[in-house]
Amino acid sequence: MYVSEHTHTLRTYQWVIEGVGLSPSKKEQSATTTRTLLAVSVEMFADRGYGAVGLDDVAQRSGLTRGAVYHHFGSKAGLFDAVVDQVQREVADRVSHAAAGAENLWDALVEGCHEFVRAGSDPRVHRIMLIDAPAVLGWQRWRELDAANSGRLLKEVLDELQAEGTIARGLAAPAAHLLSGAMNETVLWVAQSETPDPDRDSALATLDRLLGSLRQR
Structure with missing residues (x-):
């Protein structure tokens, strides 16, 4: 039941943001409405x-109708799914930007991990992404969104470090899961401190120090 409803609302959201069957002016209007609803909903x-x-x-704060929210996202769960996706993308962008300024792959790993923890100062991260999202969307969907964003970046840099011999063979995959769990828990701990x-x-x-224990040269 949950999977069926979730799939329906996700497809509705995808059709709306892609502007399927709409003229160029209608597409822009639809995209503007979607951005407005997401911005208000995130806050x-x-x-x-x-x-x-x-x-x-949400409708009242956005200056829109309840019907507009349903049209764009299908349900409250569909709206929240889109909100979590946006927050995940924002965090991944911050991590990617921080890593891009590093001089080498190892520094990119360190800077990216640091930025993820710093991003936890934003309530959109620790409340939406780490507290409500797993409970509302379920662990499978939450993991899908994480794997497509920050989790993907972490896995990619660890795979590259493994390929160049900076970390030992066979460590990239387990390290990605261990580091991800440790950083998520750290964000929650700091947020409540x-x-x-x-x-x-x-x-x-x-x-x-934890990262340094992975390095073999």
């Missing part, structure tokens, strides 16, 4: 949490 879900946000609230800045610094220093 509301981050501020209130999934359970406290209704589609009527009464002293987030020093705790984040301490966590990053510990993360560096």
Whole structure:
């Protein structure tokens, strides 16, 4: 039942953002409405949490109708799926940008991991992506979104480091899962801390030692 509903709402969202069957002007109008709904929804879900946000609230804040929300996303679950996807993409963009400035692959790994933890200061990350998303979307869908974004970047750089011999053969895949879990938990811990800045610094220093244990040359 859940899989069927989720598939339907996801297809609805894809058709809308692709503008299937619409004229150029209608496509732009549809895309603008989608962006507006997503921007408003991200802020509301981050501020209130999934359970406290209704589609009527989103429609009113967006200056649109409830019917417009249903037309673009199919359901509240469909809207939240799109919100999580957007937040995942934003985090991946931050990680990618940080890694791009590194001088070598190893530094790219370190800078990318650091940026992921820093991104957790944004409530959109720790509340939407790490607290509500697994519960609302289910672990399978959450893992799919993670694997397509930050998880993909982490796996790619570890695979390259393994290929060049910086980390031992056979370590890239398990390291990707271990590091991902450790960083997600770190983000949640720092978000709930009464002293987030020093705790984040301490966590990053510990993360560096964990990463260093993987390096063989």
